[in-house]
Amino acid sequence: MDLFSKKNKETFFTPLWVNNPVATQVLGICSALAVTSKLEPALVMGISVTIIVALANVVISLLRNTIPNRIRIIVQLVVVATLVTIVSQVLKAFAYDVSVQLSVYVGLIITNCILMGRLEAFAMQNKPWESFLDGVGSGLGYALILVIVGFFRELFGSGTLLNFRVIPECLYVKAGGFYMNNGLMVLPPMALIILACVIWFQRAKNPDLQEKNN
């Protein structure tokens, strides 16, 4: 078996752009709104989701032939919740600063639709290695969109990137300049608008994704 066969590469790369979980499958919109007003939480959330999806995909894929069909969603949920709880406990013990930063987002991961979506649609039918690749790919695809949205929202909403000042202080009205931060950028509606622009751009580049006019 070839670990990096053409098919496996496809499994990994398509969720990054063409079959992006946020832009194409429209999953995980809720957290994309909640954590993107700054770039840093967006990055942290993206990485955490990637790790959890990959692990959960592997576990479910290993168990896939034993899971009773009628309670499969419950089993998936239990696996995700257990993983998230363990990761959050370990972080609290060994990387306290990170866990303080993640705070409520750790809980949000459990409710992230991408997790359930990937488990149900992919891990239940595929082998562990493929599921792992799919999980990492989907997680990174999700992180990519979050980072794009977070980048614009922090840059125009706060004038900073990763809390470093990008737009110089002296340009601001307060310091006698002409510039003001765009307050709408840090509010949730702007996340939807930027997200819509990303989807627009993505569809324009991939004609396959466009709906046919009858």
Added chain:
Amino acid sequence: MNTNSNSYTIIYASVMVIIVAFLLAFVSSSLKERQDTNVKLDKMKQILSSLNISEDELKQDAEAAYNKYVVADQIIDINGNVVVENGGFEVPSKSLKDAALEQVPLYVCKVNGETKYVAPLYGAGLWGPIWGYISFNSDKKTVYGAYFSHEGETPGLGAEITTEEFRSSFEGKQLQEGGDVKISVVKNGKVSNSSCEVDGITGGTITSKGVNAMLHDCLKRYANFFNK
């Protein structure tokens, strides 16, 4: 094997729950000690941050820095008398939200040879609890520094209360007069008395109001101590 039969489903679910329960209990109990140490160190860092101790010094060894600056963690009663000389650190900040609480912690610190006091704060923001520490000079009239933190305020909006910019705007403000708490957070741009009022966060109105309420609710218990 028929994975769709009732008995298989029930047994599968039971076994799964038992395994998960053991796993979580094991992880939780084996990591408890480390987590408690982390929480303790974090509390020390927060107290010292309100005294404007540099981040670098805290990163190196928070416990050593705490022992260096904090002289006593007292508990004082509503009349301003010291009840316990050392033990205020053990009082969880959460207990401050109980309005009937009559004994509150007070940290006596020495920074560069000058005596400073630190009082813990605890209140409610928009989405969850907010807390902090406020330090003041030995005249009990001027704010020396402040530290704020929160559980889940909106990043970019309410969460801005943790920034250096917001915290440093408290420095040098008037804390109280005759026991009445004067220090206040007002709507951004509506500061009428700059000696004791601080600009709120734009777009974080409810969190700003929460900080204001927290300052007044927590500090009014120190009224008699202020007048001593």
